[in-house]
Amino acid sequence: MCLAIPARIIELEGDRAVVDAMGNRWKAKTTLLPKAKLGDLVLIHAGFAISIVDEEEAKKTWQLIAEINDFRDTPNKVSG
Amino acid sequence: MTKERRDRILLAHGGGGRLTDELIRHHILPRLNNDTLAELADSAKLNLDSKLVCFTTDSYVVKPLFFNGGDIGKLAVCGTINDLAVAGSEPAALSLSLIIEEGFEFELLEKILAGISEAARANGVDIVTGDIKTVEAGAADKIFINTAGIGTRLDDADLGLNRIAVGDKIIINGTIGDHGMTIISQREGIKFQSQLKSDCAGLAGLTCELLRNTEGVKFMRDPTRGGLAATLNEISRGSGLSVEIREADIPINPTVQAAADMLGFDILNIANEGKFVAIVSRESVDDCLNICRKHPLGKEASTIGEIVETVDAPVVELVTKIGGKRIVQMPYGRELPRIC
Amino acid sequence: MLEQIYKAQRLMDAACKKMGRPINIMEVCGTHTVSIFRNGIRPTLPKRLKLLSGPGCPVCVTDQSYIDSVLQLADHDDCLIATYGDMIRVPGKSGSLETKQSSTNVKIVLSSEDALQLAKDIPDKTVVFVAVGFETTAPATAVAVKEAAAEGVDNFCILSGHKLVVPAMRTLLSEKNHNIDAFLCPGHVSVIIGFGAFAEIVEGFGRPCVVAGFEPLQIIEGLGAICQQLAEGKAKVQSIYTAVVTKQGNTTAQKIIGECFEAADGYWRGLGLIEKSTLKLKDKYSRFDAVRRFDISEIPAEDKSGCRCGEVLCGLIEPPECKLFEKTCTPDTAVGPCMVSSEGTCAAWFKYGRERCR
Numbered sequence: 075m076c077l078a079i080p081a082r083i084i085e086l087e088g089d090r091a092v093v094d095a096m097g098n099r100w101k102a103k104t105t106l107l108p109k110a111k112l113g114d115l116v117l118i119h120a121g122f123a124i125s126i127v128d129e130e131e132a133k134k135t136w137q138l139i140a141e142i143n144d145f146r147d148t149p150n151k152v153s154g
Numbered sequence: 155m156t157k158e159r160r161d162r163i164l165l166a167h168g169g170g171g172r173l174t175d176e177l178i179r180h181h182i183l184p185r186l187n188n189d190t191l192a193e194l195a196d197s198a199k200l201n202l203d204s205k206l207v208c209f210t211t212d213s214y215v216v217k218p219l220f221f222n223g224g225d226i227g228k229l230a231v232c233g234t235i236n237d238l239a240v241a242g243s244e245p246a247a248l249s250l251s252l253i254i255e256e257g258f259e260f261e262l263l264e265k266i267l268a269g270i271s272e273a274a275r276a277n278g279v280d281i282v283t284g285d286i287k288t289v290e291a292g293a294a295d296k297i298f299i300n301t302a303g304i305g306t307r308l309d310d311a312d313l314g315l316n317r318i319a320v321g322d323k324i325i326i327n328g329t330i331g332d333h334g335m336t337i338i339s340q341r342e343g344i345k346f347q348s349q350l351k352s353d354c355a356g357l358a359g360l361t362c363e364l365l366r367n368t369e370g371v372k373f374m375r376d377p378t379r380g381g382l383a384a385t386l387n388e389i390s391r392g393s394g395l396s397v398e399i400r401e402a403d404i405p406i407n408p409t410v411q412a413a414a415d416m417l418g419f420d421i422l423n424i425a426n427e428g429k430f431v432a433i434v435s436r437e438s439v440d441d442c443l444n445i446c447r448k449h450p451l452g453k454e455a456s457t458i459g460e461i462v463e464t465v466d467a468p469v470v471e472l473v474t475k476i477g478g479k480r481i482v483q484m485p486y487g488r489e490l491p492r493i494c
Numbered sequence: 495m496l497e498q499i500y501k502a503q504r505l506m507d508a509a510c511k512k513m514g515r516p517i518n519i520m521e522v523c524g525t526h527t528v529s530i531f532r533n534g535i536r537p538t539l540p541k542r543l544k545l546l547s548g549p550g551c552p553v554c555v556t557d558q559s560y561i562d563s564v565l566q567l568a569d570h571d572d573c574l575i576a577t578y579g580d581m582i583r584v585p586g587k588s589g590s591l592e593t594k595q596s597s598t599n600v601k602i603v604l605s606s607e608d609a610l611q612l613a614k615d616i617p618d619k620t621v622v623f624v625a626v627g628f629e630t631t632a633p634a635t636a637v638a639v640k641e642a643a644a645e646g647v648d649n650f651c652i653l654s655g656h657k658l659v660v661p662a663m664r665t666l667l668s669e670k671n672h673n674i675d676a677f678l679c680p681g682h683v684s685v686i687i688g689f690g691a692f693a694e695i696v697e698g699f700g701r702p703c704v705v706a707g708f709e710p711l712q713i714i715e716g717l718g719a720i721c722q723q724l725a726e727g728k729a730k731v732q733s734i735y736t737a738v739v740t741k742q743g744n745t746t747a748q749k750i751i752g753e754c755f756e757a758a759d760g761y762w763r764g765l766g767l768i769e770k771s772t773l774k775l776k777d778k779y780s781r782f783d784a785v786r787r788f789d790i791s792e793i794p795a796e797d798k799s800g801c802r803c804g805e806v807l808c809g810l811i812e813p814p815e816c817k818l819f820e821k822t823c824t825p826d827t828a829v830g831p832c833m834v835s836s837e838g839t840c841a842a843w844f845k846y847g848r849e850r851c852r
Contacts, residue, residue, distance in 0.1 A: 076525055076630035076682035077418045077493055096412035098339070099347040103607060105637045106747045117685065117738050118416070120493045120578070120627075120634045121605025124744060125685045131737035135707050343602060417604075418579075418836070476499060476710045478534020480846040486825065490579030491604055493631060494524055494552055494837050 078119035080127045080136060086112045093118055163258040168288030177286060181264065185271040186250075190282040198282035200247055204306040208243035210234060211302035218340045219262065219296060223333075223352030226299055227269030229427060232356045233378065234303040235277050239358035240374035240430050242311025242365055245277065250284040251300040256291045266297065277356035279303075305358075311365045315392040317372040322461040323439040324397065325432050327360065327452040328353065329405045330382050334424035335413045344417070344491060349409055353428035360449045361430065367445055370438025376430045380485050383422040383470070385431050387484040390468040397470040399459030399482070418492030422472075423485035433461065495711055502718025503538070509721035510542040518544050518673050519720055520809050522663060523680035524551030524837025525708055531846035533710035539717070546671075546809030547842075549662050549765060550680055552626045553580050553835035554807060556655050557761045557794045561586040564653060567622050567788065568594045574616060575600045576609035577624035584834050606638035606652075613642070613650035622784050626655040630682040632773055633747035636754040639775065639782050653784040654773055656755070659683050660691055661771035662762060667699045670765065670808040676702040676720045678713070681735045686751075688743025689733040696729050705733035754779055761794040763831065764804025803830035806839050813840040820844060 081093035081100065089105040093116065100118070104110040107123045115132065116123035166173040183192060190198045214230040224232075231248065238245045250270065254263070274281055333352040338344055357376070365371055373393075377385040382404070390397045406421055414421045428451060434442050439457055446452030470482040510517060521527060527547045530536060536545060549555045565586045568575045575591065579602050582592045591600050603609050606623060613621035625635040635652055642650040659680060667674060679692055684705045692703040702723040706716030715734055723729060733739045751773070760772025775783040784790065801823070802816040813819045813832070823829040825841055832838035 076523075076628070076680070077415075078630070078682050078685075079412065079415045081416075095416060097349040097409040098413045098416065100416065101346075103605075103637065106633050106744060106750065108746060117682075119682060120631055121607055122634045122637070124630065124633070124682070124747065125738040128737045135709055135712055135735070135737045343608070344604065472534070474532070474534040474710070476495070476533055476535070476538065476714070478536070478538050478710070480531055480534040483845045490582055490836075491602060492580045492836055493578045493604075493627065494580050494835075 076119055078117045078124065080115055080132060081118050083110060083112055083114050083116060083123070086110070091123065093123070161260055163254050163256060163260065163263065163288055165256050165288050165290065168254065168286055174286060181267060182284070185267045186274065186281045188280040188282065190247075190280060191284070198247065200282065200304065202246055202304070202306050206307040208238050208241040208305045208307055209302070210237040210241070211300065212237065213298060213300040215295070215298050216337065217295065218337070220265065221336050221340055221352055222350060223336060224354035225266055225269040226297065227266035228273040228354055230299040230301045231270055231273035231277065231279070232354050232427060234301040235279060235356040235358050236376045236427075236430070238303050238305035239356070239361040240376050241305070242313045242361075242374070243305030243307045244362055245279045245303055245305045245358050247282040247304050248274065248279055249302045250281045252284070252286045253294055253298040254286065254288050255294045255296050256288055258296055263297070273356065277358060308362060308365050310369075311371075313371065313373050315373055315389065318389070318393040318395060318433050318461055320395060320461055320463055321436050322372060322433050323436055323457050324399065324459045324461070325434060325439065325442055325446070325455060325457050326382070326405070327357075327429055327446050328454040329407045329410065330377070330426055330429065331410045331414060331421040331424040332407060333427040334381065335410050337425075338417070339413060346413070348413060350413060353426060355428035355451055357428065357430055357451060360446065360451050363449065364432070364442060364445050368434075368438050368441045370435035370442065371432055372435065373433040374430050377426050379425050380487065381421070381423045381425055382431070383420070383482050383485050386470045386482060389431070389433065390470050393461070394464065394468055396462045396464045396468050397459060398462045398473065399470070400473045401475050403456055403458045405454045405456050419489045420485075422482060423489055498711060499538070499714055502714045503540070505718040505725070506540050506543055506721045509725040510540050512725045516542045516544050517675050517721070517724060518546055518809070519676050519678055519717060520546040520548045520666075520674045521678040522548040522550040522659060523683070524554065524835065525682070526678060526680065526713065527551070527839055527842050528837050529708045529710065530713060531842040533713070535710060535713060538714070543717070543721070546674065547806070547839035548666065548809055549762060549807040550628070550659065551832070551835050551837040551839070552628055552631075552655070552657060553584055554803060554831040554838045555657060555662075555762045555764065556584070556626055556831065557763050558586060559794055560653070560655050562588075563790045564591065564622070564624055565589065565594065567653075567784070568599050572619055573599065574612060574619040574621045575624060576603045576612055576621050577601075578603065578626070580836065581624050581626060583828070584831055585828055606634045610638045610642055610647060610650055613647050617649055620649045620651060623650070623652045624655070625652040628657055628659055628680070628683050629686045629751070632656040632755065633686060633744075633750050636750045639754050639779050640750070642782055643779060648781065651782045651784045651787050652775070653790070654755070654775060656773035657760065657762065658757065658771050658773070659687075660694065661768050662765060663695050664698070665765055665768045665771075666808060667695070667701065671810055674701065674809065676704070676724060678716050678720065679703050679705040681705060681707040681712070681739065684733065684735065684739045684743065686744050686747045688741050689731055689739055690741040691743070692731045696731050700729045702729045703731045705735050705739055707735040707737070764807040799829050801830035803832040803840070806832050813843040816840070
């Protein structure tokens, strides 16, 4: 009942954040995660960060996370 | 009064009088420069190489008008070129019809005309005839464009749903979902920043090369609205045969996938504007892929599946990454962002 | 990945053998239902392992009277309905929000914050936020209500359709369907409530509860873990979604829910009245409660259409057993929410499964 995807906090001011998911940047609130900080990988649902993501565990769970490392290594990996 | 004239479209620009004339001669002709159009005749006279022609039309109402990788003008040219291309023809000429809302800024119209002109030039096709109408403010959403196109059928092309047979392979020239997700990323209420870029491009150069250099291409279609899912379902229904595709073999840009995941969209249902699906004989698939991969618009060409026997009714099935199977339905026609 | 799948499949086979009868595992989450179908997981499971879809689709379990109330409010000229896309196509008595959208009184939002912003941007309209979802989504609504109160955004209100998962599981086991051997528990609800919340199901009913994420490997490993427990005759709470789920959950989110909402008795489509299973705004925030602002009655609608969504939601029947399925009830001509909702069992079955994938 809940779509949520991992994204990294790349801007944070108070509880207003900008998160990045594979190059897509979304606004999100960290009101529910007061301990969240810049650089954290968080789980985003309906515009809110609801959990910090344990990156080691995440690699086992999400294919996307595993691809993040590939993505970082090949900065031109976009279509066009 | 003079400043208004210069900045925005007035109803009189569509009235067939001085302002229309000014618009055509000072803004349109300089950009879409060719002898046929310059005649400004009621109809364009064409000399085509063949009596076997393809003829198509499409209207373009995309919002936003400008997006990363293109604009409504480029789309209007490439979209119609692609319909001619996948039918196995070489585009010969296009028509251009503009319906413009009163008050539309000239600056934006110029940008769109530039998009049209560049796309036409890049694809070696002339806009040979056109029309301009204006409507009152509120009667249209800024600008609507219609293009129609004529192409001459290639001798080497023998395309048809009835040619498709069990064992044929399905190829696509690159990643899916790029155009649709780019558009969505810039829509009001959904806006998000991204590196997404529309794949809007004219495919005739690639398709003609394919048809001229191989014999095994049996059918082609461009997966625009409704995405790959709609196109494969149309092919399945039209041929009476079933389709099996493999999730792991469908090329998808991870950024596009992540954007779709965030909104709960199914990438298979998302529009493409620079892609075509080809059904080719098993023997010719390697040649087809080689030709595609040497072309700038086919670098990531892949075999994504094949035509299989039908059990009770024609169906499109997907083999998932974990080896499971599911049906790919004809999409509803509108993707809605979800949280569940 | 294949190694892990084989391992899980071996555990499932072993359990089926040990139990000597079909095993029924209920997945209490619409997103699990969809993921199972989209990834074609069913055909990879042993034939004697049956997956039941539960009432974890917030759209499906929303009573029709709720949708009818929203549609009525959409008719008010001074109301603007802000809703997640999930609710747009759900049919009420007089159409759906989709058919109303042309009147521009309906806006799709991605977040409760967007709805609040709409209220700030358009002060002469009352924005009604269609607040559906389980515990995963309720905190977002609570934050928006708190902000509305702090900033005095009085033209903002919510129609709460938020529901709680554990009370529904309790009712299922005690009243509706005794044939559930174990639960595959919702991953993202658990992020909020913590996997410890399922202890009462284990202790009260002796059913294993395993929390899993939504990737196919997670689901298959989750089923494997359940089967391991069943084979060992155990019942305990377990989570394999270790990347984001903890035992205690997100306590900040729980606190915010508690500040704004209280648990109330409420109607679930198909399950009837369940005690303390819905979230109602506390009196402190009553001015943001659309129920009180517009005097909305909460009598459940009587359904005479022959729709069997209720039984589907309890895992008592599969969609093909409903006479309307695929005939009068299809995604384009949906009779009940299970077909309309993107997460509904009937929609998933129609869209991805049907006979070929059984």
